Amino acid sequence: MESPFQDILNTNTVPSDEQCTHIRVFLEPRYLKLAELNAEIDKIRGLLYAATQARNALEDFIASHTALISPMRRIPDDVLQLIFLATLPEHRNTALDPSEGPLLLASVCRYWRALALSTPQLWSKIHLIVPNATESSDGTLGGLSSAAVSELQRWLARGGAVPLDIQTERSNERVYFAYPYDTPPLPVHVSTSPYLAALLSVAHRWRNIRLLNDLPAADTQALVELTVNDVPQLEHIEFTDDPSGIFGENGSLPLLATPSLRSLTFHGISAGIPRAFRIQWQNIVELHLVLDRPVHEDTQSFSPLAFLSQWTALERLSLVIGSAPFDPPEAFENTVLPRLNALILSATSRWQDFGSPNSVIFANMRLLRLPLLHTLDITTGIDDDTTTALLGAMGHIKHLAMSVQGCTSDGVVAHLRMVPLLERLRLGGEPALDNSIDYSYEQRRDGAFLTHLIADRNSGALCPFLHHLELTSVNALPDELLLRFVQSRTLPLVEACPGVVQLTACIAYFNREQVLDIRTELADVVLRQLRLDLSYLIPVGPPQHLKYSPLQGTERDTDAIWRAPQPPGGRFKAFAPSRYQLENV
Numbered sequence: 001m002e003s004p005f006q007d008i009l010n011t012n013t014v015p016s017d018e019q020c021t022h023i024r025v026f027l028e029p030r031y032l033k034l035a036e037l038n039a040e041i042d043k044i045r046g047l048l049y050a051a052t053q054a055r056n057a058l059e060d061f062i063a064s065h066t067a068l069i070s071p072m073r074r075i076p077d078d079v080l081q082l083i084f085l086a087t088l089p090e091h092r093n094t095a096l097d098p099s100e101g102p103l104l105l106a107s108v109c110r111y112w113r114a115l116a117l118s119t120p121q122l123w124s125k126i127h128l129i130v131p132n133a134t135e136s137s138d139g140t141l142g143g144l145s146s147a148a149v150s151e152l153q154r155w156l157a158r159g160g161a162v163p164l165d166i167q168t169e170r171s172n173e174r175v176y177f178a179y180p181y182d183t184p185p186l187p188v189h190v191s192t193s194p195y196l197a198a199l200l201s202v203a204h205r206w207r208n209i210r211l212l213n214d215l216p217a218a219d220t221q222a223l224v225e226l227t228v229n230d231v232p233q234l235e236h237i238e239f240t241d242d243p244s245g246i247f248g249e250n251g252s253l254p255l256l257a258t259p260s261l262r263s264l265t266f267h268g269i270s271a272g273i274p275r276a277f278r279i280q281w282q283n284i285v286e287l288h289l290v291l292d293r294p295v296h297e298d299t300q301s302f303s304p305l306a307f308l309s310q311w312t313a314l315e316r317l318s319l320v321i322g323s324a325p326f327d328p329p330e331a332f333e334n335t336v337l338p339r340l341n342a343l344i345l346s347a348t349s350r351w352q353d354f355g356s357p358n359s360v361i362f363a364n365m366r367l368l369r370l371p372l373l374h375t376l377d378i379t380t381g382i383d384d385d386t387t388t389a390l391l392g393a394m395g396h397i398k399h400l401a402m403s404v405q406g407c408t409s410d411g412v413v414a415h416l417r418m419v420p421l422l423e424r425l426r427l428g429g430e431p432a433l434d435n436s437i438d439y440s441y442e443q444r445r446d447g448a449f450l451t452h453l454i455a456d457r458n459s460g461a462l463c464p465f466l467h468h469l470e471l472t473s474v475n476a477l478p479d480e481l482l483l484r485f486v487q488s489r490t491l492p493l494v495e496a497c498p499g500v501v502q503l504t505a506c507i508a509y510f511n512r513e514q515v516l517d518i519r520t521e522l523a524d525v526v527l528r529q530l531r532l533d534l535s536y537l538i539p540v541g542p543p544q545h546l547k548y549s550p551l552q553g554t555e556r557d558t559d560a561i562w563r564a565p566q567p568p569g570g571r572f573k574a575f576a577p578s579r580y581q582l583e584n585v
Helices: 017-068 077-086 101-106 110-117 146-158 194-200 217-224 270-276 357-367 384-393 409-417 449-453 479-488 524-529
Strands: 125-130 164-170 206-210 236-240 263-269 286-292 316-321 342-347 375-380 399-403 424-428 468-474 505-510 531-535
Touching (some): 101 110, 125 146, 146 194, 194 217, 342 357, 357 384, 375 384, 375 424, 384 409, 409 449, 449 479, 479 505
Parallel strands (some): 164 206, 236 263, 263 286, 286 316, 316 342, 424 468, 505 531
């Protein structure tokens, strides 16, 4: 728009009185025009608002009718129930928390709630966190609140007659007392804990149950009173023998004699097993024993495998030995475990003396006849000589998980040459450059160890059938060397190495930051045929406080004491996963 005052517009010029008068006269008709435009805008806004309201109403009207013909609404109830079941956690039970499982599904709509309540399988897998049994400030005994017990009872009722999988864990919440060193003793329960009473009322539905490891005497007595007839569907049980021997030499746990039992996880002193528990060993398919020293030195000890000749159906054996003294294992020789396919051995501390009684037990397991064994896991506490003894007798295995920390690179190579059919390998830690004690292990890590596994067209490759490699707690290994290894075992280089199979999975967990982005260095054709999961250290501190959470022990626990990165594809999975025992998250 033209203005007679163009020369002084948008300047700091001060107009004269005469100019001010002319400006007012000049703007007067413009004010009227502005008012007309504002009125027109208000009218248009009104029309727009009315049109918007009409549109929104029509959209809602259409949406409500479209919902009637949506594919989801037409899904049969039985199919929708299967979808509901597929939303449950895959590797654990469901927490009693509204943010997951059936409680989350039931919050969507009335129809879904009714369907969830009529699907008993949704309520049959329970992850239960039990608060510490301390005395609270109001004088009442700690534990699950009455509301939580009521919620548990509702879950049990909604599960109908479906077999139950129950995992109980003690809460890791902090408990504060008036004085820093004034920690009161645990209260004495004169009756069964309310939560356990609720579980006992449906013992006939137990299929897979994990019990707390610090049960009060009243709870223990209630379990002791259960008979075989009370647990007709029990397939797996995990529990800890009380250190005072409640389940020990003078006690018993009759329910373990049930013929339905297929899997047992036992933590405790070895002296209690054969005398107290009338287990039908010929039915056991999986066995996980964590054995330690008896409380009383005069307690009679025995070899935990003295009755292994009865384990004719055993397919998976996991044995963890602490400092317990065991009898010499002469019974190993000529013993056949015809169906055993996975053997997991570990010790709570590394033995310095190969001749110690317990290291002899593991080493002498080479005398067992295991025709179907394909998996050996010796990742914790097994010394180098024991590893040599075991691999020398089990050279036909195809899956191996072992710790190389404390071994030299030459020693690890020698071990791998003993298992020429190896297809899957997990190495814990990194081998040392030498056996020198002048430097710490961190200073002696051999970052070049993986060179021994690189395929070469002239010399072939160590472990030529290897198609799955996992590395844990890696620090010195350069990203560039890992890239060279992957390239040598994938297309196109692997085609030049006759007899070497193509790598299909490489998983590594580094205790350091990333230096090279290996994924971007690999061709797309390789990545389409290779599972590459690399995880690098992300420093994360502990939480500021701990509190009760029904999600404790799950991957969704926001108050975990420590967090560590996991491979993008998930956890390191067991080479021979249990069919009964839940994974630890």
